[in-house]
Amino acid sequence: MKKMLTRIGVRPESIKRAAIAMYEAEINAVIHARGGKAIVMILPDSVRIEIVDQGPGIPDVDLAMKEGYSTAPDTAREMGFGAGMGLPNIKKHSDEMKIDTEVGKGTTVTIIVRF
């Protein structure tokens, strides 16, 4: 996605925000749901990224959005992840963010970054 945005001439600041937001969401999907799917839609004025997983879901979204709150396992923390900054970071680097989640079914994080 980053390469594509670069080639079409999006401002570097927007590319950076989109790349960071997407990376954080991907890491979340890997840690909590053992992977998922990324759907990226590029429009002339924005990029919309959906990270869809079939993981455990998020029981309390407000709590999960708090900085420093994390349910990541120790193995993830040992690798430097799980600092509880994932979702807050996505929010910080996006213009719109939506979380659709159902416990036991999975989570879809939708991110919009405007150019």
Place this chain on the structure above:
Amino acid sequence: MGKLHSVSLNRDRCMGCTNCIKGCPTEAIRVRDGKACIDENRCIDCGECIRICPHHAKSAQCDPFPDLTSRNASKPAAVLLPPSLYAQFGPPATRSMIIRSMYAIGFDFVYEVAIGAEACSLRTREIIAEKRALVQSGGSDFSSVFPLISSACPVVVRLIQMKYKALIPHLIPFDSPMEITAGFARKDIASKLAISPDAIDIYFLSPCPSKRTVTINPLGQNKSEVNFVLALHDVYPLILSALEKEQKDTDAATLHAFVGLAGSEGVQWACAGGEASTLDTEKYMAVDGIHNVISILDEIENERLKDIEFVEPSCCFGGCIGGPLTVTNPFSAKARMRGFIKAAIDDEERSPDKFLRFRHLQLASSWKIPLEANNSMQLDADINTAMDKYEQMERILETLPGLDCGACGAPTCAALAEDIVQGNALETDCIIKLKEHIRKVAQDINLLDL
């Protein structure tokens, strides 16, 4: 655009093979009509193609060695020696001997670029401290300020301007050691001889093509202080024979017209990591080799390098001692460099007066012109057209074989797809596609049943 670059092609020697297109980090080379063509807008003068070309068709355009004996005596000639030069020579050669040999060759003045390097180290330490204070006071995020990126390697700066534009504010925004030393030398000579600063010719002995490019097309300045750039390997034989004539070590500090030796800190800059080790931080990273530099810049752009305050990227393996215009292999050069650095440290301790205290001379000068982004990676100036082109590229790429063989003259199938979309190539430039077409035509002819 004219002659913006130093790296150039000898058409007669080029065999049209694909070695250079494959190694180019910015995909700036194509083979067209059997000869390599360099895209001036994308070339960053890394010199990878010079190293890789088996036919020696690529070279760095530098200035010819001047006739120092019959030159107009009214214009004194000064030469600037990069720290990497010393490593080209083994014992018994010392820095002082190498400096003397430059006078023997005919230069009127000799300056070590290590002077400018010391000034850069000093100013960089100050900048790191300023940025740390800014982060600590809560004025800025760690990741929006750090890591600071050294701008000493012009190839890296040009790479960032083209492919990592978001990192432009991370670059240390002041002149390279070469420029600083040249500015210092010009003032020093002008005052010693009481002449106009413009009436002095300044030569730089370069380990790499990019240093020549920055003198024609400067970074952060309108005009370079350096007038001529000589390829280190061209001058090497002259220095060697001058050194052989003078086998005994005499102190350069006693030389008439010599300004003094630079300190050990500046000499260290020759090797990868040398610059970073002079700073007051252990949170640094030194990365060498252009392809390694690319992977680290990716990491920085994605904010994945946590807790690193300073990154020193060098285009060449081993740092400047690995430059394409050097003579000695970088491993021997590194081993020799240790000797020169140790000698410099010992000397400094033994006779501190011998060394000019350049570090007190606030020499580092900031860039006067902000660095601009290079948009040559952009498919089109209009975002809608660029998106259309990107889609077309993807569609074409699906039909290409994906061998990345380079036979079409583009380094990868993706690059060919781009060339087709931009109108610079045809689908049948792909030999696999061409074969399919010919087979189809042959079948059609058979069907005609003549």
